Amino acid sequence: MTNKQRTRTDYAASILGARGSMSVGGGAYSEYGGATTCVLVRFAGHTALLDAGTGLLNLPAELLTAPSLPLLLTHAHADHLLGLPLCPYVMRRGARLEIYGRTRNGLDAETQARRLLSPPLWPVGPEKLPAEIAFHDLPDEFYLGADSRAASRETGGIHVKTMEGEHPNGVSLLRLERDGRSVVLMTDCTLTERVWGDALEFARGCSLLLCDGQYGDDEWRVCSGFGHNSWKTAARFARECGARNARIIHHDPFHTDAILNEAAHETEEICPGCAFAKEGEVIAL
Numbered sequence: 001m002t003n004k005q006r007t008r009t010d011y012a013a014s015i016l017g018a019r020g021s022m023s024v025g026g027g028a029y030s031e032y033g034g035a036t037t038c039v040l041v042r043f044a045g046h047t048a049l050l051d052a053g054t055g056l057l058n059l060p061a062e063l064l065t066a067p068s069l070p071l072l073l074t075h076a077h078a079d080h081l082l083g084l085p086l087c088p089y090v091m092r093r094g095a096r097l098e099i100y101g102r103t104r105n106g107l108d109a110e111t112q113a114r115r116l117l118s119p120p121l122w123p124v125g126p127e128k129l130p131a132e133i134a135f136h137d138l139p140d141e142f143y144l145g146a147d148s149r150a151a152s153r154e155t156g157g158i159h160v161k162t163m164e165g166e167h168p169n170g171v172s173l174l175r176l177e178r179d180g181r182s183v184v185l186m187t188d189c190t191l192t193e194r195v196w197g198d199a200l201e202f203a204r205g206c207s208l209l210l211c212d213g214q215y216g217d218d219e220w221r222v223c224s225g226f227g228h229n230s231w232k233t234a235a236r237f238a239r240e241c242g243a244r245n246a247r248i249i250h251h252d253p254f255h256t257d258a259i260l261n262e263a264a265h266e267t268e269e270i271c272p273g274c275a276f277a278k279e280g281e282v283i284a285l
């Protein structure tokens, strides 16, 4: 198949979970969804999963038979990890999940995951799951091959760049590029003065920016130390970095559809088109 024959959705980001901090459910959340952070990125035949919140359970059925999948973790706070042990993909023998995450608080990615996925917090560890799960340190910059393992520049694949953000216990900002398209995931990072300039350059001109904007102005006065942003800050950042398309993510568990629809009027004024991400949304790159 040539590039011209490909449909636009061959290059897309699927929002499998857009909620932050804690998953929620019920009719008041039917529009934006209740599952926590997980994004599926596709560059034609190359696929990557970003974060393993409860949205990971929304993995499309056609990927359940993939021989391998790569999962990049921004950090291992529970809202970004809790989907891992129940994801249907890891319930299949013969599947292989390659997980990339950074050492935090002196613990490598595997040890962090095992803190949550071991008795008595969870009945079994990753080694008891039917799928093979391998953990790797997340390099600053690397190529992700079609077999979900790190590849050389010559072999190619998805070009992954990272930047450390501002968040309790740390967070990696992720930029994935291939074939002139790019996705930037900037969740759980407070865009302080210290990181604003570097973050702008990191996200500059991307096809799609996904930026944390958990709070309204009133909440921000109380929650400014929690490692997130106000939605107005996220919209301002989206406008300034020149992203071709942008969504605000990591919605607060108490923000119903009605609250987010109201907030969308405020962000639309700052950055037209910068909407709040909806679970199930597929955004062409």
Ligand SMILES: [Zn+2]
Pocket (backbone or CB within 6 Å): 020, 021, 077, 079, 080, 188, 250
């Ligand atoms: Zn979070």
Ligand SMILES: [Zn+2]
Pocket (backbone or CB within 6 Å): 075, 077, 167, 188, 227
């Ligand atoms: Zn966090």
